[in-house]
Amino acid sequence: MQPPELLITFFECLISGSKTVSGKRSRRIKSLADDSIFAVTNGLFKPAKHLLLGMYLKSATGKREVLNVVNRYGQCISYTTAEEIETELTFNASEPSRMLPDGMHRRSDLHTGVAFDNFDLFTDGYEEDDIVPPKRRRRTYEIINDTMKPYHKQTKMLTESMLGLEDQRRALIPDSLQTARKLDFIWMASLTMEVPNTPMWTGWNSLSTPKDSLPQQRVLYLPQINAFPTRADVVMETMQRSLRIADECDQQYISVTYDLAIAKIALSIQAAERPRFNKLFIQLGAFHIQLSFFKAVGKFIAESGGPYILTESGVLAEGPLNGYFT
Numbered sequence: 001m002q003p004p005e006l007l008i009t010f011f012e013c014l015i016s017g018s019k020t021v022s023g024k025r026s027r028r029i030k031s032l033a034d035d036s037i038f039a040v041t042n043g044l045f046k047p048a049k050h051l052l053l054g055m056y057l058k059s060a061t062g063k064r065e066v067l068n069v070v071n072r073y074g075q076c077i078s079y080t081t082a083e084e085i086e087t088e089l090t091f092n093a094s095e096p097s098r099m100l101p102d103g104m105h106r107r108s109d110l111h112t113g114v115a116f117d118n119f120d121l122f123t124d125g126y127e128e129d130d131i132v133p134p135k136r137r138r139r140t141y142e143i144i145n146d147t148m149k150p151y152h153k154q155t156k157m158l159t160e161s162m163l164g165l166e167d168q169r170r171a172l173i174p175d176s177l178q179t180a181r182k183l184d185f186i187w188m189a190s191l192t193m194e195v196p197n198t199p200m201w202t203g204w205n206s207l208s209t210p211k212d213s214l215p216q217q218r219v220l221y222l223p224q225i226n227a228f229p230t231r232a233d234v235v236m237e238t239m240q241r242s243l244r245i246a247d248e249c250d251q252q253y254i255s256v257t258y259d260l261a262i263a264k265i266a267l268s269i270q271a272a273e274r275p276r277f278n279k280l281f282i283q284l285g286a287f288h289i290q291l292s293f294f295k296a297v298g299k300f301i302a303e304s305g306g307p308y309i310l311t312e313s314g315v316l317a318e319g320p321l322n323g324y325f326t
Helices: 005-015 021-042 048-061 064-072 079-094 176-190 201-208 232-248 262-273 286-301 306-312 317-325
Strands: 114-115 254-258 280-284
Touching: 005 021, 021 048, 021 306, 048 064, 048 079, 064 079, 114 232, 176 201, 232 262, 232 280, 254 262, 262 280, 262 286, 280 286
Parallel strands: 114 254, 254 280
Antiparallel strands: none
């Protein structure tokens, strides 16, 4: 544990007074603060100094008497406590490595999902068409992931695992659809009648959802992969990590969210490596689903005559309209 700032300030005033605290005095002040915490709590709270000094004396001397004598003066932990810490460290080192970050519960009754996206961290990129690359020196150390195995298989998109259009399960209407339609109708009616303080669609659904029925979610970050996200071996690594997270959480399936460019490669690998990644439910993010929907709508109405009327009448320009449809 760390000593409180007020305790540090007290020892600074006691030792240095109004003088500037040097590095040597700062170490002494920190040591006195740790000693006071250890003495007042009778060893219940163990500051970093007492833990590190006790572990060092045990490894350097290996004698019980040395640690016990120093412990009696309140300068380090006892020999028994040092052995307990070494035992716990040994058990933690022998356990298989965990993929879940600290703070995430490993329980099968909680739904855990993962999402992978391209995240540029302290990088200066340039397009391939640029003739001269940037000449700035690299100021960050790039970690090479030696555990990532190359993936050389030729993959392609397969649709046989998708549900057919004539399948009867596509006609099943969930019970929540009727409730959603009623809420949407009430929202549109409220906007039409100009009801005061009517929020937009997202806020409206947030108000209509009982807050007690939604459990608190935890959003944590996985270790970063320092490589291009659209490489096949990188996508393969993300899928393997997702499987490990599903196994650690004891889940039968797990949802994995990608953007469009990465999802196409992930679906190809999933089809080529079947049934290895059948536990993964690969899906797009909400933004890419919306873009795909706009593109599908644009294909339907592109040749309907409506775009021609809008552009010829001068309501819309041809360029923005084509960009919206495609």
